[in-house]
Every structure is written in C-alpha cells, then in structure tokens.
Amino acid sequence: MRRYYSILLLVAMVNGLNSRAQSSNGFKSVVAIRIFTEDNKKITPAMVCITNGKQNQPVLPPSGENIGKPSDNDVFFKGVSFDKNKNWVGPIRMTAGVGDNKDRSVLYGVQPSIPYWKAPVMYQTSGDFTIELPVGTWKISIQRGNEYIPIEQEFTVKANDIKLVKSFTLKRWIDLPEIGWYSGDVHVHHPTNKPGFREYLLSYAKAEDLHLVNILEMGHHETGVDAMGHEHTGTDFKQAGFGEKFRVNDGNYWLVSGQEDPRSRFGHIIGLNIDQIVRDTTVYDYYDLVFKNLKMQPGAVVGFAHFAWNVSWNVQNKTTGFPWFITSNQIDFVELLQFLKLNTLDYYEYLNLGFRITAAAGSDFPWASTIGEVRTMVYTGKKFTPDAWFQGLKAGNTFVTNGPALFLTADGEMPGSEIKKAKGSTLKLSLKGLSNPKIGTIRRIAIYSNEGLIAELNNKEIRDSIELKFSHSIKRSQWIAAVVNCDNGAVAHTSPVYVVVDGKPTYDLKRAPEIIARQVASIEELLREEKSKKVLDQGIIERLETSISFYRMLLQQIKKESES
Numbered sequence: 001m002r003r004y005y006s007i008l009l010l011v012a013m014v015n016g017l018n019s020r021a022q023s024s025n026g027f028k029s030v031v032a033i034r035i036f037t038e039d040n041k042k043i044t045p046a047m048v049c050i051t052n053g054k055q056n057q058p059v060l061p062p063s064g065e066n067i068g069k070p071s072d073n074d075v076f077f078k079g080v081s082f083d084k085n086k087n088w089v090g091p092i093r094m095t096a097g098v099g100d101n102k103d104r105s106v107l108y109g110v111q112p113s114i115p116y117w118k119a120p121v122m123y124q125t126s127g128d129f130t131i132e133l134p135v136g137t138w139k140i141s142i143q144r145g146n147e148y149i150p151i152e153q154e155f156t157v158k159a160n161d162i163k164l165v166k167s168f169t170l171k172r173w174i175d176l177p178e179i180g181w182y183s184g185d186v187h188v189h190h191p192t193n194k195p196g197f198r199e200y201l202l203s204y205a206k207a208e209d210l211h212l213v214n215i216l217e218m219g220h221h222e223t224g225v226d227a228m229g230h231e232h233t234g235t236d237f238k239q240a241g242f243g244e245k246f247r248v249n250d251g252n253y254w255l256v257s258g259q260e261d262p263r264s265r266f267g268h269i270i271g272l273n274i275d276q277i278v279r280d281t282t283v284y285d286y287y288d289l290v291f292k293n294l295k296m297q298p299g300a301v302v303g304f305a306h307f308a309w310n311v312s313w314n315v316q317n318k319t320t321g322f323p324w325f326i327t328s329n330q331i332d333f334v335e336l337l338q339f340l341k342l343n344t345l346d347y348y349e350y351l352n353l354g355f356r357i358t359a360a361a362g363s364d365f366p367w368a369s370t371i372g373e374v375r376t377m378v379y380t381g382k383k384f385t386p387d388a389w390f391q392g393l394k395a396g397n398t399f400v401t402n403g404p405a406l407f408l409t410a411d412g413e414m415p416g417s418e419i420k421k422a423k424g425s426t427l428k429l430s431l432k433g434l435s436n437p438k439i440g441t442i443r444r445i446a447i448y449s450n451e452g453l454i455a456e457l458n459n460k461e462i463r464d465s466i467e468l469k470f471s472h473s474i475k476r477s478q479w480i481a482a483v484v485n486c487d488n489g490a491v492a493h494t495s496p497v498y499v500v501v502d503g504k505p506t507y508d509l510k511r512a513p514e515i516i517a518r519q520v521a522s523i524e525e526l527l528r529e530e531k532s533k534k535v536l537d538q539g540i541i542e543r544l545e546t547s548i549s550f551y552r553m554l555l556q557q558i559k560k561e562s563e564s
Helices: 002-020 074-078 195-207 287-295 322-328 344-351 386-395 512-531 538-563
Strands: 026-037 046-052 058-060 121-125 128-134 136-143 151-157 163-170 181-188 212-219 248-250 253-264 267-272 301-304 333-338 358-361 375-379 398-401 405-410 418-421 426-434 442-449 452-458 465-473 478-486 491-494 497-501
Touching (some): 121 195, 287 301, 301 386, 322 512, 333 344, 344 478, 358 386, 405 478, 442 465, 512 538
Parallel strands (some): 333 358
Antiparallel strands (some): 046 136, 405 426
C-alpha cells in the first residue's frame, strides 16, 4: 500500500510539472536562463532579447508571450519602479525599425540603435530568470555595455524538456576601468524622487555596465501640452534633490542628478554635478545668466545638448543659439555623439576658431533605446569617484564611443592636455584603436588637426587592434584629435590635445575668416527675427549683438596675426 501511494505521489508531481509547463497552445518548457560574467563568475544583470528562431518574433519572460508594441516614453515620464523578483524585466525598448519619437527617436532612421545589436528589441533582466517556451528553435541575444562581447546564440527546446537550464557567460574584450577609464552617460531622463525609481536606475546601470549615469530634470519655458501629448508644468523627470547628499550608488555604479534647462528654440543646456537647479522663466533665454549661476556651483560642468545633430545649418539647415553661446567661453562640453550621429564637421570648425571644447556623448534616454548606447569615457585613474569623473570630463580627458576604444597621446599626454612646443619642433603622436569583431571590425583610424587629415591607417589585415606612431612637425599652435571607424558604423572620437607655440591660440589662420563669416551670418539671422517681433526682448538683442562683436574682434586678431 505504501508503495502504491508513493507511485500516486510521483505521478501527481509529474502531472503538476506538466500542467505548469502547458499552455493553451500545447507543451511549454520552463527554461531557466543564467547569465554570468567571466571576470567574477557571478550572475549579472544584462540586457536581453529572446526571439523565435524562424520568425524573429521577440517574446517576454517569464510567460513567453509575444511582444506587441514596445514601451513608449510615457512609462518613463511617470517613472519605472524596480521589482526584486528575479523574473521581473524592465520596459521593452525598440532597437530597430523606424521610430516615432515615442518608442525610439526618428533620428536613427532604419539603422539599429546600437551598431552591434541585431535583435529588434531589448529588455533589462536580472540575469537569473525563467521563461516558458514551446518546442522549437530560439535565439537569445545578450549584451552588457560595449566592454563585453555580445552573445547571440540559438538553443532548442525539445518535447521532453520539462525544465531546461541554459547558462551563458559574458566575456570581456577590454577592461577599461583596469586602465583608468570609466564610462558615463551625460544625458538620461527619469524621475528619482521615489526609492523604487532609484533602484530601477541602479539595476539598469549594472545591466549596461555604465558607471556614472547623469539623471537630468528637464525644464520647459511654458506650461501646456507638447506635440507628443505630454502635459508640462515647469519641469519633468523630478529629482529627489541635487548635490553630493543625493548621489546614489551600488559599488562603482552611480546616479548623479543634473538639469537640462533652459530648453528653447536657441538650444538645450546641460548642467552636471550641480547643487541646485538653475531656472528663471522671467529671463529664460538669457543663457549667459544660466552659465554664470551654474559655474558658481563648485564642480559643476556645463554642456550643450544635441550638438551631434542639432547645432547649425551644417546638420539640419536651421539656426540655433550655439554660435552665440560659445562666445561666452562657459561651455565645457558638447554632445558630439548621439543617435548614431557624430558631428565632426561643426566640432572641427569651432576648434578652428580657438575654442576648447570637450567631446562628450549622451543617449538622451528615453528617446534613445537604452542608457549608455553612446558613452563618454573619462580617465580618472584606477580610483574612480564621481568627483574624479567630473574633473576629467571638464579637463577634456575623454573619448566618446558606441563600440570601439581609442587612445591618443601626444608626447605621452592624453586628450585635454595643453602641450607647449617651440616652432619647428616635433611632437610624438601615438594612436591605438581597439575593437572586437562582434562590436565592430575596425576599418580605419585617423588623426586630424587644423591642417585637416594628418595621418590615417586602414585596417587591411582585419586586426582587432591597430596603431599609428610617428613624429609630427609643429609649425604653429594647433589642436589634434582622433577617430576610429568600424565597418558597422560603430565609432569612437577623442577630445583634442592642444599644442601651443609661442603662446598663440589654436585657431586656424586660413579657415577661421570663412567660419567666422558664417557664425556672424547665423547670429544676424536670429537678430533679424528678434527685431521683427511685435514685443522686443532687448536683453536677447543685446546678447546677440555682443556675440557679433566677439567674432569681429576675433577676426581682427586673426588678420593681424596673419599679416605679421
């Protein structure tokens, strides 16, 4: 009798397992997914997409249901709260296909948001979850930022697989923190005024291996409803507070609050590492006052958002306030890389006018598909702190990337450095580009200066690492910067090194007059618009006229030096 009941109990257990693994469509296996990192052998949060092998239809843990429409921006305006259940997944992010600015930015076009990510969506996972899948072939895509080799692997669920365990190990192709470089994103939007929001963002940072996430409260000039249907009442993405007291971390993953404000037709300004938000709608477009009040806060760093695609006629045939703002000499960085776009055309022109501008990258999440899809790599040395990161950013010790790594030195000095040289001397330049085939195969590395392209190396042998070393003759003051391009569009670009000869500025004597003429024309267009308004804003008019005077004085200085 005891044996009989034992058999009944065993049958019941098997039937119970089978019933849990059944769906209305038939058999389903419970597949346990475990994601590890090779460097510490521990389970790690990661970004994932699981698709039907034949139809490429993404499915969502834990139920395995087909994913319909990806998450839109409304989710992030309201705020996402973290759930410690290991089967919880974050919002579904669209990574391919034409976006509508609610699921992902239209600026990607039809290109994948991340050059090396081929799956149609991605979602944040704990790295230790289950998913119910029917019999068939499935594909899992896994990524954890751009320092790990992404995984794309098929697996099969068979009819007798009641429970299946699949383990995956993420391997580093490079360890940038080991050599003193730490990743950050200068432009992320999400509220932090609830503990669950902060837990979500920290978990997200770990899933993307993103060390410093700048969470920006976003301001508006006026209240109302925008074209996307969002109602604005001052600022969105409310922060718990600003300053060191409100920083949040889990080990070497940090959240630091900042601002994107002002935001008007003249452009968007970013304030990082601030103690308090700077916002006055009565003088909203007097950007110099914002710069001044931000810079009064110790350690604050000021940037111009969307430079990669929205700065001048070169990109969108429209005029912004940047030609005016830059004359304040208060802008520390520009977002050189965003939404796959790298705007070296404008960047080099402003460098050719003698401005010193750090290259940074900001995703603009949630209009971006994920945080850290473009990264600002900052040299801090092996000891990482947020303060060291912001100091390195302000100093220009950076490169931006959406895949490869790039290291430039001049006489052994890194980007952001000023090197004093005598006319006729030589400068030892070294450039090394590194990548992995699954991140992007290097196509070329190149070095640019006021003189244009000064050196280039094509990757004819298809190596993962290529290097340039040579001596460069110095005739006059100049900036020097570098780029690496990969076959899939992945790219990295450094901030400049500044070489100073006889104390002279690093502007370009030949190109500057033409560039200045275009800056003045741009500002004069704004000036005409302002003067045509029924109600004149004399403060804006005065500021535009002051910036025109700046360029005219700069032109006189350049002409005088050219004639000497």
